[in-house]
Amino acid sequence: MANPGSHRKFATIKDFILAQVESAAWPEHSRIPSENELASQFAVSRMTARRALQELTEQGVLYRTQGVGSFVASPKSQSSLLEIRNIADDISRRGHFHSAELVQLTSLPCPAVVASALGMLRNQPVFFSLIVHYDNQTPLQLEARYVNPAMIPEYLAQDFRYQTPHEYLSAVSPLTDAEHLIEAVLPDELCQKHLKIPPSEPCLRLTRRTFSRGGAVSFAYLTSAGSRYRLGGQLNVTPKKTD
Structure with a gap:
């Protein structure tokens, strides 16, 4: 230890x-x-x-x-290669309505993987939120997020039914950097329950660690049903000048 x-x-x-x-x-x-x-x-x-x-x-x-x-x-x-976007904004751009179900908002012992990601001690108290994001009335994404209490002490006092964690964190501790891992996974029981999908439904999981000037802020698993979600972006490249 x-x-x-x-x-x-x-x-x-x-x-x-x-x-x-x-x-x-x-x-x-x-x-x-x-x-x-x-x-x-x-x-x-x-x-x-x-x-x-x-x-x-x-x-x-x-x-x-x-x-x-x-x-x-x-x-x-x-700057990050992949733009950090707010899921509520993505849904609104499609002309749809975003809503959120707050499943859990608590403090719990920090798991080993999360402790390493956030520069914390294993079993040290860490904030945790579990939220289902809906596109109209269809569950689109399950967000499981761990937040460093030393960086964001008021996290547990927020009502994330009306403001996404991304919006709140961006306001109180502006992000400077992020790391992303994107992978295809099969849903565990938690995802099956909250996304209302069968065990055979492929999912897209984005594992994200975000930083502010003070250090690592949050570590999140964002899991979406593959049939309901696409991840895209745009990369602008400046052509090289030729003589």
């Missing part, structure tokens, strides 16, 4: 680096202190300092050059 003290020190290093970047004390492409320098400054192990730099690099706040060091990234490097 991780040491809570080292976790706090790790978070302190991240907060320090983010404060320097956001205040422009460390401008774009400036070199930041090394792992050894941070370890000495905060009286932690080199491994703890390395973890802070690694997570900030994964979030797009920093970039690393082998054998040289870590540098402040340009904001444009923090």
Whole structure:
């Protein structure tokens, strides 16, 4: 089990680096202190300092050059390949009506996979919401979302029947980056029950981890019946100039 003290020190290093970047004390492409320098400054192990730099690099706040060091990234490097869209807006664009059924909104012990994704400790309290999104009156998507309480302390006080978690999180902690995994799956019993589909119905599952400047905010499983949902997007490419 991780040491809570080292976790706090790790978070302190991240907060320090983010404060320097956001205040422009460390401008774009400036070199930041090394792992050894941070370890000495905060009286932690080199491994703890390395973890802070690694997570900030994964979030797009920093970039690393082998054998040289870590540098402040340009904001444009923090954009996601896949646009993060609000499901209520997607449904409205089709001229349909979005509604939501709040199945569960609670605090529970953080599972190991979620703890790793959110930089938390296993079994530490994590916020959890389970929501069914409807297109007109047809269940379209089951959203199972874990939220870091340290980042979003008022999450459990919201009424997600009238505002989606995406809308709320975007308002209180603007997203800077996201990671996506898209896969085809067969529905488990929970999805069968809430999406009202048979066990043989193929589903599209989007696993998403979102970040703000402060770190990882949420980790979500978004599962949709394959016959009712399509995932698309547009990629604009600027042609290269030729002589």
